Amino acid sequence: DAGITQSPRHKVTETGTPVTLRCHQTENHRYMYWYRQDPGHGLRLIHYSYGVKDTDKGEVSDGYSVSRSKTEDFLLTLESATSSQTSVYFCAISESRDGAETQYFGPGTRLLVL
């Protein structure tokens, strides 16, 4: 599992409240990612990081912000949660493998916004 943990694993919140999800890795990987997965869809990239304090947007970044103040932690924040952000959120790291990058995923966080 490449030493990836996510917290919390489950969360129920109300519309308009802020929510922060944490991804923690223990193997000093440079690249970290946040994805969301909705029923019937594949994973969609929200934001990613290529180093401490270095982040960039993915394809569905609206309504989300991220921070990476240290290598091992990558935080995803929903400033004001909406029902459309109900989803399963996966964190990933990437590792160089035979000349190509391969991603390894955490266990996921199931978020329900009421």
Added chain:
Amino acid sequence: LAKTTQPISMDSYEGQEVNITCSHNNIATNDYITWYQQFPSQGPRFIIQGYKTKVTNEVASLFIPADRKSSTLSLPRVSLSDTAVYYCLVGQSSASKIIFGSGTRLSIRP
């Protein structure tokens, strides 16, 4: 950005060989092809990755023709535990160039 097209679903039986084909017509020169497996309530898990020709590991084989516009994941002698969603990805090291499609839902029956 290289997008992929794969069948939405496939059915097979235990002990059979299953081949899942993925189309990626606009694959770039530096792109690798990677396949992931995902079980319900879990994150995707790396299966196999290749650039050209054939790659084999303890789990699967990956066949890539010379033009690299498609690839085929081959699962030998599947079991019920191979029931999962399989994703084909094409991309490089930068996450912004990697796109997950909807995957192929593989169902294995006794």
